[in-house]
Structure formats: structure tokens, C-alpha cells
Amino acid sequence: MKPVTLKQIAETLGISVTTVSKALKDYPDVSKKTKKLVRELADTLNYKPNAFAVNLRTSESKTIGLVIPEVVHHFFSSVVKGIISQAEKKGYLVIILQSSESYELEKKQIDLLMSQRVDGILISIANGTANFNHINDVIAQDKPVVMFDKIAKIVNCSKVIIDDRKAAYIATKHLIDKGCKKIAHFRGPLLPQNSIDRFLGYKNALEEHGLVYNPSLVYILEDMSFDEGVFFAEKLLKDHNDVDGIFINTDLVAIGAINAFNKKGIKIPEDIAIVGFSNWFMSSVISPTLSTIDQPGYNMGKTAFKLLYKEIKQRKKNKPFEYKTVELPTDLVVRESSNK
Amino acid sequence: MKPVTLKQIAETLGISVTTVSKALKDYPDVSKKTKKLVRELADTLNYKPNAFAVNLRTSESKTIGLVIPEVVHHFFSSVVKGIISQAEKKGYLVIILQSSESYELEKKQIDLLMSQRVDGILISIANGTANFNHINDVIAQDKPVVMFDKIAKIVNCSKVIIDDRKAAYIATKHLIDKGCKKIAHFRGPLLPQNSIDRFLGYKNALEEHGLVYNPSLVYILEDMSFDEGVFFAEKLLKDHNDVDGIFINTDLVAIGAINAFNKKGIKIPEDIAIVGFSNWFMSSVISPTLSTIDQPGYNMGKTAFKLLYKEIKQRKKNKPFEYKTVELPTDLVVRESSNK
DNA sequence: CTGAAAGCGCTTACAG
């Protein structure tokens, strides 16, 4: 059963394809009578325009691409939800690709999206990405790009971010306010901007509150997993058994650390207070519950799509367009792990 | 900067579009010399075929649609990951849409995908879906459909499932083996096949092991959330304070119940033993850790895509095709919540 | 080995 075409409708009604097309698109220069006839027949035949032909004519696919480091991830899945809910409202579909934190894969995914001629790309960059030519190439081809969360300052495009440095500062200051004197930090890899910024916020908070910044208290993690949390928590106990607080880059790692401490009989928050980052759902149900920085994933997804949509529209009309960087607010959520 | 076309390459080299097209596709009837010239120029110009034109000619989009009830969900995001990893290998892109457990939305999403002319659809149906015309319509248009996890037995297409009934039976029998005498069940809504099957497995296990099946011990949940877990755990305590085991349809709900019991000072597993379903990551890190049925999300996604891919290929070649139902194995994972 | 031509199904500037 082949799909119905404009031609078939035109032949059935004995009118031209042009008129059928115009009638369905409600052009003002088609008589009401003709419009009615065309629409009724289109309805009964369940006519759906052939997207391929429409795309080819209009050079628009009404599809956007999304590249994220990891799909099975509370924060990113919240972002995905925000994006697709907003995209649907505007009639856009979303193709999702995963970079697995690899630069090579990220490059490949973007290539795939460009070949598919998506109308724009949303991206949160991989930890492994240090070179941004692949993204600049997309921008150079006048294809709208919006970066979110894991961005590159050096790339010239719209962005949606949080103030990682400030949020990390607040998290660390909270530990200081609770009386912690020797605070460690589990940070992310060296490249990503947000792990740099969170580290700087931590360092600043220490220095501004009379605590010594001690590099040996900063642990650099690779894949930000639960297992790494366990591993570095145990290592920290060996290295510095007098630490009384930790600010951890990501909730999942913090949850690993909590597990390790629970097993070793370390009391949280009495012996060691902990603050995580991101506010994964899990953090509110583990024991003890984890204090953390709430990061608005859903809202970030919505905002990123809106920026992209605006750019697509403006460019289509050849109107002037300015890149914007939207900063979303974060919140310190105090729970048991730091509430002493 | 407009993308390069075959025509431009042809004009630059002073040959025909036909030959350029054939050269790039490695047709045997083009001379090696011409092929080399064409390829080199295509490379330097970074030629990418216009997907819209290719789609229109070949009636293929190399894109598939995926409809799931919920994106922010450990099980479904694992499935998504399995699907996109497999799809990428075969050169397919995946458009993801969320039904939010609503029949109306699910219908709309499928419509969107059909309008976009995807090459096939993967779907896990919404709790609210009782009528399957929207899916049968897709199948009637010769568009491949594969259902996974939340399937409809009545729909004639390929499926990827687990044996929910057997898994639930094993979970319940495990509680019986541990000495539980009065076992409650938190089940899902009435429509979905898997909540029916899990209930039947529970009931069977009781009956085959000399325990009385008591309908008042079965609670019907709506949205399978953490909050519902809390609510029904508290209700259960009021209704039946002598219950000593619960088999719960989904881990997230079980985690809510554990939280409620922890707060009330009920000891798990001593007072009440609990087994969940799905093996969310969270279940291994809460306290007590949750016994559960491991449900292979990633593998389910991979398998579903493979079935879809095969069907797409076979149909394209007009070769005979048979619907298959693949059943994936599950595992009982015993943890603290039932280990007495 | 090469190329002219038709056609996929639309949209839209233009003529009447």
C-alpha cells in the first residue's frame, strides 16, 4: 500500500497539483469550495505529505541532532526530556547520539548528523574533546549549534550553562560553615570546563575562609563512576585520615564514597561531611541522604532547544542573529550527609 | 556556504552528473581514472550527498523511530543506549519520543514518526494504551514495527520480551523460601501485560506453595513512582500489620517502600522482606540493598533493533519475512532486603 | 566506458 500523493488527489478531483498543494496549505488564493473538496479527500485518504520531498524543496528537515556523553545518566536523561518536550511543541524531532566521552566518537556523531542534514545541533561535549574544529566546522556551514552544560568557552555559539565555580564555592563554603577544617575534593578530568570551574570554586572558598589549599587533597578522577567513588574514598582514608569534609564533583561518585565510608564504619557527617553535585534522584534516597548542588537538567534542555529554535528561525529569514549565553540558577540542597 | 552538489563536481571535471554519481558509488562501469579524479575532488570539497534527495529517490530515510513511556528512567535509558549503539553500527539514526504513559500522546508520536517517514518503529507501549489500531495501522502500511518489554500480545509483529510471569514467580518463591508466610504484592496498573503477568507469577507461586492468595494483599499502583512506594508501604502497615514479605513490581516503588519502612523503624528483611523488579542501579546502593529481578535493558534494546533491521532489509528485497518473539533471560539478584 | 533523460513528490514564482 503506497502512500497517497498530491498527484493522486489532483487527478481524482480533476484539478492541478498546484491547486491541491495550495489548498492544503491554506493559501488565500484558492476558493473555499476547492479547499473544502481537497481537504475532505485528503482526510479520507489519510494524506501525509512526503517529508523527503518537502525537505528537499525547503532544505529543512524539522529534525535536530543531540550529542551527549552518556544516555544512562540521570542528569543527561533529564536534559533529553526537556529537549524533546520542547521540540515537539515546535514540530521538531530529535535524533540522539552518544559520544561516550570520546572525541573520536563525538566527531563521528556530528558527521552523521550533518550528513542527515539536521536543522541544528545541541551538544554537551565529551571529556576527551580538546579540539573544537569539528564544532567550528558546523558553525562555519551556517548550521546552528547550541552547547549546554559541558561547553567550550572558545567556541563562538549560544550556550546554556550554570555557574559551576560559584556553585562549587557555595558547596565548599557550606562545609566550612559546618566546621570542616580539612576538606578534600574529588574532581573530574583535566579538560572539561566544568570540572575546572568546580575545582576553582572549591579552591577559592578555602582561600577566602582561611583554610590552606593543599593540592594533595585534590583527587583527579577519570570516568566519574560509582566505583571510582569507592576507590578514592578508600585511598583518601589511607592518605589523610584526618580529613573531615569532601566536596565531590558528581553525585554518583559521592554515592560510591558514601558506600565505602559506610562499610568502613566512618560516620557521615560526624567524621566526614560530604557534598555532591547535580542532585541525582538517587541522592535523596540513599543513607545518609546526600547534600548536593541542584542542577536544572530539564530546564537546561528546554532552554537549549529554545535558543536553537530561535537561531534556526532567524537564519531562515536571513535576519540578524546574536549568540547568547544563558546562565541557569543552581541551589544548594542540604541533606543528612553535611548536616552536623 | 552552500553544500557541494554532484552537479558542481561534474561541471568542475567536465563530465556528467551520472558518471560522478556512479564513480562515488563505485559502480563497475566507470574507469579507474575517472573514479580517482571524482573521489579526490569530492574529498577536497568535503562532498556529502544531500540526504533529502537520496531519501526521496530511494524512499529510505536510514532513520528509525523509538517511542518509550519515559526517558528519565533507568531501564528505558538502558534500552535506548542498546538501540542507538546497534543502530549506529548499521548506519541508522534514532528519533526518540516519549509517550508519558498516555495513549493519546503515543498515537501522536507514531503519527509524527510516520510523517517523517522513518524506516521502522520500535515501541514499548504506554500504560494508558488499550487500543492498538494506531500500531496496526503502521503495520498495515508495511512499515516494520518491533515491540519490546511492554508489548501487546494481540498485535502481530516481532517482539522482545522477558518471561515476566516466571520471573515474578521466582521472586515470590524466593520470599517463601526465606520463610515469609504473608506476602503482599504492589502491582502496576490493570492494562499493561507485564503488570498482569507479574501479578500472575506472584499468585501462582503462593498457590503452589500452600499459601493462601488474598486479594486484599494486592495493591494496584498508578504511576509506579517513589512516592507511591512510600504511600502504599504506609497503607500496608495500617491494613495488615502482620505482613512479612512484599514482592514489588518495580524497583523505584520498592525503594520508596524501603524508605518508608526505614523511617517507621520496621526492620528489613527481619520484619518485612522485599523483592523488587528491574535491577535499577540505585537498588545496589540504597540501604538495605534491594533484592530484585535483573532485566536486561541494554540487551533488549540491541535485540529489538536487530529484529527491526532484519525486517527492514528483508522487506526491501521483497523477501519473505516472519515475525519473531525473542525472550531474554532474567536473573534473581539476592541482596540484603530479602537475605534473612 | 560515458551521458542524456526521466522521475522521486513536493513548492512556488509566474502567467493568465
Place this chain on the structure above:
DNA sequence: CTGAAAGCGCTTACAG
């Protein structure tokens, strides 16, 4: 108010 025609960028059957 209606329609003939061009064209989006490919692919492929066919002719030479």
C-alpha cells in the same frame, strides 16, 4: 481563482 512549469539533488534504466 487556477494551472503549467521549473527545480530541489539525487539514482538508475537505457542508449550509444
